[in-house]
Amino acid sequence: MDNYMINKRSQILILIFILLTLISIAATYYNTLILKNFVIIDDVSSELISDE
Amino acid sequence: MQNLYCPWEPATYLFFSSNVPPLIHYSHFVVIFSALAVGLIIFASNPRALLSRLFIFFSVLFCLWALLDILLWATNDPALVMFSWAMQVLIEPLTFAMAFYIFYIFLYKEIPSFKVNLLFFAALLPLILLLPTELNLEALLLSACESIEGPIAKYYSYTLNLAFTFAIVLVGFLRIPRLENKDKKRTALYFGVGLVTFLLSFTSGNIISSFTDDWTISQYGLFGMPVFAALIVYSIVQFKAFNVQATGAQVLVVTLWTLVGSLLFVVDTPKAKIVAAITLLLTATLGYFLVKSVKREIKQRKEIEMLAGNLERANTRLKALDKQKSEFVSIASHQLRSPLTTIRGYASLLLEGSYGRISEKAKEPIRRIASSSKLMTFAIEDYLNVSRIESGNMKYTLTDFNLKDEVDHACDDLRQDAIKRGLALIFRSNLSSRGIIHADLGKTVQILQNLIHNSIKYTEKGSVKVYVRDDMVRKKIYVDIIDTGIGMSQETMHTIFQKFERAENANTVNVHGTGLGLFVALKMAQAMGGDISAHSDGDGKGSRFTIEFPLAL
Numbered sequence: 001m002d003n004y005m006i007n008k009r010s011q012i013l014i015l016i017f018i019l020l021t022l023i024s025i026a027a028t029y030y031n032t033l034i035l036k037n038f039v040i041i042d043d044v045s046s047e048l049i050s051d052e
Numbered sequence: 053m054q055n056l057y058c059p060w061e062p063a064t065y066l067f068f069s070s071n072v073p074p075l076i077h078y079s080h081f082v083v084i085f086s087a088l089a090v091g092l093i094i095f096a097s098n099p100r101a102l103l104s105r106l107f108i109f110f111s112v113l114f115c116l117w118a119l120l121d122i123l124l125w126a127t128n129d130p131a132l133v134m135f136s137w138a139m140q141v142l143i144e145p146l147t148f149a150m151a152f153y154i155f156y157i158f159l160y161k162e163i164p165s166f167k168v169n170l171l172f173f174a175a176l177l178p179l180i181l182l183l184p185t186e187l188n189l190e191a192l193l194l195s196a197c198e199s200i201e202g203p204i205a206k207y208y209s210y211t212l213n214l215a216f217t218f219a220i221v222l223v224g225f226l227r228i229p230r231l232e233n234k235d236k237k238r239t240a241l242y243f244g245v246g247l248v249t250f251l252l253s254f255t256s257g258n259i260i261s262s263f264t265d266d267w268t269i270s271q272y273g274l275f276g277m278p279v280f281a282a283l284i285v286y287s288i289v290q291f292k293a294f295n296v297q298a299t300g301a302q303v304l305v306v307t308l309w310t311l312v313g314s315l316l317f318v319v320d321t322p323k324a325k326i327v328a329a330i331t332l333l334l335t336a337t338l339g340y341f342l343v344k345s346v347k348r349e350i351k352q353r354k355e356i357e358m359l360a361g362n363l364e365r366a367n368t369r370l371k372a373l374d375k376q377k378s379e380f381v382s383i384a385s386h387q388l389r390s391p392l393t394t395i396r397g398y399a400s401l402l403l404e405g406s407y408g409r410i411s412e413k414a415k416e417p418i419r420r421i422a423s424s425s426k427l428m429t430f431a432i433e434d435y436l437n438v439s440r441i442e443s444g445n446m447k448y449t450l451t452d453f454n455l456k457d458e459v460d461h462a463c464d465d466l467r468q469d470a471i472k473r474g475l476a477l478i479f480r481s482n483l484s485s486r487g488i489i490h491a492d493l494g495k496t497v498q499i500l501q502n503l504i505h506n507s508i509k510y511t512e513k514g515s516v517k518v519y520v521r522d523d524m525v526r527k528k529i530y531v532d533i534i535d536t537g538i539g540m541s542q543e544t545m546h547t548i549f550q551k552f553e554r555a556e557n558a559n560t561v562n563v564h565g566t567g568l569g570l571f572v573a574l575k576m577a578q579a580m581g582g583d584i585s586a587h588s589d590g591d592g593k594g595s596r597f598t599i600e601f602p603l604a605l
Contacts, residue, residue, distance in 0.1 A: 004102050004157070004162060004163050005162065005163065006163045007166055009166045010163070010165075010166050010169045013166070013169050013170060013173050014169070016173075017173055017176070017180075020177070020180050020181070021142070021180055024142070024180045024181065024183045024184060025139070025142070025183075027183070027184040028135060028138045028139070028183055028184040029135060030184075031184045032131050032132075032134040032135040032138065032184075033131050033132065033135050036130075036131045038130075038131075038134050038186075038189070038191060038192060039186075039190070039191035039192070040056055040130055040191065040192045040194055041191050041192065041193050041194060041200070042056060042194050043193060043194055043195045044059050044194050044195045
């Protein structure tokens with residue numbers, strides 16, 4: 001790795017940023033794919049394809 | 053609610069379904085390949101460099117976005133659409149931020165300051181915190197399987213994209229004009245223009261799609277990536293940007309693979325797929341050999357360049373050594389000449405009886421001292437001349453004079469020597485002109501005497517003929533010195549004018565000689581616009597030396 005200087009404060013900032021991003025992705029994943037907690041506007045009810 | 057699906061068949065292998073137009077696959081895979089190719093080329097060249105790592109991360113982020121986009125076209129699962137859409141909203145500004153960091157580090161060779169980092173952090177924070185909320189994506193429209201975007205996705209994300217692009221333009225304007233290296237400046241310019249073109253086309257495609265709800269438009273925005281890739285690759289080939297050693301051939305082959313490979317995803321019929329696959333196979337094989345042969349040639353060229361460099365250095369060193377040697381010879385010769393003059397002077401005075409009568413018995417050794425020191429003086433004069441010629445210190449005083457007369461006088465001077473050896477020295481001339489040349493008189497006489505004397509020395513019986521002739525067409529005058537002496541072989545003729553070279557059979561008739569006389573004569577003649585050539589039919593068949601000078605008309 002080349003010798004780029006990065007100060008401590010920036011390192012902590014980047015770490016917090018990465019952590020928050022990962023939490024946000026996990027929350028989105030949980031909210032959409034697991035809980036399926038979102039509104040669906042059903043504008044094709046007559047042609048609905050259900051998984052059954 | 054959870055059981056609702058969009059009105060088409062589920063996707064196969066995540067990316068393929070009847071809902072995806074063939075052009076979507078083509079446009080996305082071409083840009084994914086080109087982004088990955090450039091990212092990998094830069095990363096592979098120096099995996100430990102920060103810039104290489106950021107670049108591959110940037111390429112991967114963009115590819116992820118493009119893959120999510122195909123997935124969004126293909127899937128009929130609303131939950132997957134909501135998740136992928138949200139991820140796209142996150143990835144897009146991250147790609148832009150990453151582009152800024154890469155460009156900044158490329159230009160400044162340092163990581164942005166804490167303040168800049170904090171600014172980016174603060175700008176991205178609302179997006180990250182509100183990503184899972186309805187402020188990002190409000191709902192899903194089932195008929196089109198599209199998310200209805202909230203203010204974060206619709207306004208904030210695009211504002212960030214434009215702001216980051218502006219930041220890139222700003223650092224480019226501030227830094228590029230200050231770069232000193234011309235190649236570095238051009239590389240930075242191509243890089244910056246490519247990056248901004250890509251980012252603007254990417255985001256504008258998405259903005260238009262977002263506000264018109266026509267998501268087919270966004271795919272055209274992706275074509276900024278091949279433009280960016282092309283500019284990066286051009287910088288790499290032309291200016292060795294990112295310290296990557298790539299050739300045009302490698303780039304051409306990878307581009308061909310990308311284009312032919314992406315055809316596989318577009319063509320519909322099985323026959324066309326087979327043709328595309330065979331073409332890809334052939335392109336891959338031929339490309340492999342092409343790259344291999346180009347690499348070999350480059351390696352050879354580099355080796356030759358290295359050898360040439362070594363040779364040049366050795367040559368320079370040799371020239372320096374040769375100069376030192378000439379200086380040494382010059383100093384040594386000067387030191388020898390003064391005592392020799394004294395020896396010759398006193399020997400001459402002794403013989404003349406200036407110091408009283410000398411017995412007949414003592415006269416012979418004194419004569420030998422005189423003649424040997426005379427020979428030594430000639431030898432030293434030769435060394436001095438060589439030294440002067442090689443150091444460029446030989447001075448020529450050019451005047452107009454009659455060459456025929458000088459040849460005649462030289463023959464007269466040397467006739468006694470010829471008679472002593474039982475030879476006839478014949479002078480003839482056949483001139484249409486007056487025989488005037490523009491040269492150094494002293495040096496010309498020296499050349500003439502040297503050559504005529506040589507012929508007398510190396511001829512045991514017969515004659516030495518000296519002819520002066522001219523050629524009015526070529527405007528030249530020639531002096532031929534033809535003898536019936538020992539002659540020389542073809543090999544000797546090629547080397548006779550080189551330093552310290554004497555005819556192979558020279559020692560059979562004449563033990564004296566430094567092998568410098570002809571070298572000095574030739575160099576002097578050439579310096580005065582003339583030349584000397586030698587010819588012989590072989591050993592024992594005599595020689596002909598021809599001196600030529602331009603006529604002064």
